Amino acid sequence: MKRAIILGMMAMLGLVMAQGRTVNLLWSGAVTGPTSDVGGPYGAGIEDYCKYANDQKLIPGVTLNCTVRDDQYQNPNTQRIFEEALDRAKPAMYLGYSTGAMLQLKPLINEVKMPTLPASAHIGLIDPPNNQYMFLPVSSYSEQVVALMEYINRTDKNAKIALVVNPSPFGRAVVDHARRAAQRLGQSIVDVREVGGGNLDNTALLRALDAAGAQYIIHQNVAGPVANILKDAKRLGLDKKIKQMGAVYTGGADLIRLAGDAAEGFLWASSYYTLDENAPGINLQKQLAAKYNRSADILNSTNYTAGMLAAAIAVEAMKRAAQRFSGRIDNETVYQALIGMNGPNAFKPGFAVSTKAGIEIDFTRTEQTGAEGLRVLEAKGGKFVPVTDPFTSALFRQVRNP
C-alpha cells in the first residue's frame, strides 16, 4: 500500500513537472532595418508556427516559449540577443537570420554547441571551420544559382550569362561557384555586377550587359533591386532579348508586387511550394495566417513559408529529442535529433518540394542542407508557376569542393 502511494505521488509529480515544463526557442532577425521585407514575414512565420505548436501540443507535456526579437540587421544586436538568451533562457535551438551576423557568430555557436538554422543560405555557414552546428533549411544560394545554370543548359548550350549580385557576403557567395559551374557546362560568365537597394536607374547596367552579349541575367539579391532592373529592362525593350532569373529571395509575391507586369517571364529557383498548391504546409500556412489575422502581404510572402519551415524543423527536432532522450530537450539532444533526421526518419512537413527519392527535409552530421530539391518557377499572369519538376543540382557538389 505504502509503495503504491509513493508511486502514485511520484507519477503525479512527474505529470505536474511535465505539464509545467517550458522549452525555449529563439529567433532574432531584421524586423526593421535593411531586408526587413524578408525578416518581417520570416519572423511572423516562426511566431505563428510556435503558437500552433503550443495549441496542438506538438511536443507532449512541453510548452514552447518562442522568442522573436528584432536585431535591426545589426551584428552587435544579434550577438547581444544571442548571448542574452544563453545567459537567461538557455534555448534548445537558435533560429538565426543574416549572413554577416551568422558568419560572425559561427565560432561562438560551435563553442556553445547550439544547433542553429539561419535564414541565410550562404554556403560559408556550413563550410568548415566551426560549421558543426549550422544547418540550412533549404539548399544554399550557390546551389540554387548552379541549378539555374543547369536549367539554362537544358535548352541552350554555350549560353552567355551575367551575374547581378547584392554587394554583401550574401550576394557574393555565389560568384565563385557559378564561375566553376560555367566552366564545366561550357557557358561563359560575361560580367559580374553588384547592385544594392538604391538602384533607381539601371539603364547603364543593362546597356553594358547587353553590349557584353549577355543572354541571361542571374540575380542573387532581394526582390527590391531585382524589380527595379526588370522594370528598366522592359522600358528599354531588353526584356525580350535578355532572360532574367534569380535565387531564393529574388522572387515570390514580393517581386510581383514590386515589379508588376515587368516580372512576367522571370524565372525563380525555389524549394518552397507556392500558395496556389495543395500541400500540407501551405494549407497550414493559410489556416494560421487567417487565425492570427496576418495581412495579405504576409500570407503571400514566401518568407512567411520559410519562417514556418524553420520553426517546424525546430519543433520536430525537439519532439524527437524528447522521445529519444526520455523527455530531455536541450541543445545536445536536439542536435542529436537533427542529425538523425534522415532516411526513413526524414521530416516531411509539406512546405518544401521533395527530391526524386521523396525526401523533403533531411540532415546528417555532414550533410547540413535540409531541402535539397527545388523547382524553377516562372512568373505568368501575376503569379509564379512551376516550369520544372523538382530536381537537385547534379553539378553543385562537384563545384563546391573541386
Added chain:
Amino acid sequence: MRNPWAQTGNYRTSYVQDTTIFANYREIVSVVLLLLALCILPMLLERSQVLVLNFILIYAIAVLGLNITTGYAGLISVGQAAFMGVGAYTVALSAPNLPFWLTIPLGGITAAIIGFIVGIPSLRVKHLYLALATLAFQEIFVWVVGRSPALAQGAAIPVEMRNFLGLEIGFRNHNYFWYYVILFVLVLMVIAWRNLLRGKYGRALIAVRDNDRAADAMGMDPGRTKLFAFALGAFYGGIAGGLLAYMQRAVVVEEFTLTRSVALLAMAIVGGLGTVVGSLLGPAFIEFLRLYMERLSEWMKANPFVQSITPAGVDVASALLPLSFGLVIVLFLVFEPRGLYNWWRLLRSYFRTWPFKY
C-alpha cells in the same frame, strides 16, 4: 596654505598649474573611485550585460578619436568606422602570427597611416567638401574589402584568442577578459588624449579649428596639424576596431559601414564634441537608448491595448527604434548642442558652489 581638499575656487598661480591633468585632489579621488567602480562592475553583471559594456567602451575609444579630428581640429569626418575597419582587418590578418598586445597597436598604426593619406584633401578643402572626401574614403573602404579575396570579400575572418598567459579564454570568461583589456586600453587612450591637449600639438589643433590663417600667422603649420589630427583620430579608430575584432571573434565588413560612422558621429554630438566625458557619455547614452527602446517596442507588441489603439497594418512599435535614434540627434542639436557633457558640467558646478548658486 589653503586646504587642497576643500578647494572651492580657482587658485592657480602659474602656467604649469593651469595645465595639470587634474584641477584638484577631489578630481583625482573621484577618478580613482570611478575606476574602482568600473573594475568591480562586471562582477555584478551577467555575461551578456558585460558585452553591452564592452561595446560602449569600444565606441568610446572610437569617439575619442573622432573628437580629435572633428571635435578639436574641426575637420568633419564621416569615415571613422572605416578607420575602425582598417584596424580590425589588420588584426584579423596578423592575429595568427602575433600576440594581441602587438596586433592591436599594429591596427592603430595602420589606421593612422591610412588616416594620414585620407587627410591629404584637408590641405585644400574644408567643411562640407572635406566631409564628402571622408565619405568617399568610407565607401572606398567597403568597396575594396568587398572585392578582396584576401579579406574574404567582406565575409567573416575569424579572430580567435583562446589562451592568454595560461588563462583559457572561452564562452564563460570571454566578455570579462576583454572588458578588462578594453578598459585598460581606454584609460591609456584617455590619458594620452588629455596629455595631448595640454601640449603645443593640442593647442595647435584648437587654433587651426578656430582660424587656420591666424594659426599660420602665429607660426603653426595648419597643413601638418590637419594631417596629424586625421592620423591620430584614425589611430584611435584603428585601436577600437582591433578590440572589436577580438571581442566579436570575427571581422565582417558590415560592422564598418557608413551607418556605423554616422552612429559614431551621433555619439560624439550627443556626448558633447571635444570632451572626454562626452566621449564616454555619448556611446553609453546611444547604446542604452537602443536597449530601452527595444524593450519598449517589445512591450508595445505584447500589449493588446497598445496594439488595439495603433493603426492596423503599421508596425508602430518596430518603427520606434529608428525613429528614436534620429529624434535624439535632432533634439540635442536644437536644444543642447553642447551635448550631455554640458549637463555634467552644470551638475559639477552645482556641487562645487553649493550652497551658493555661483
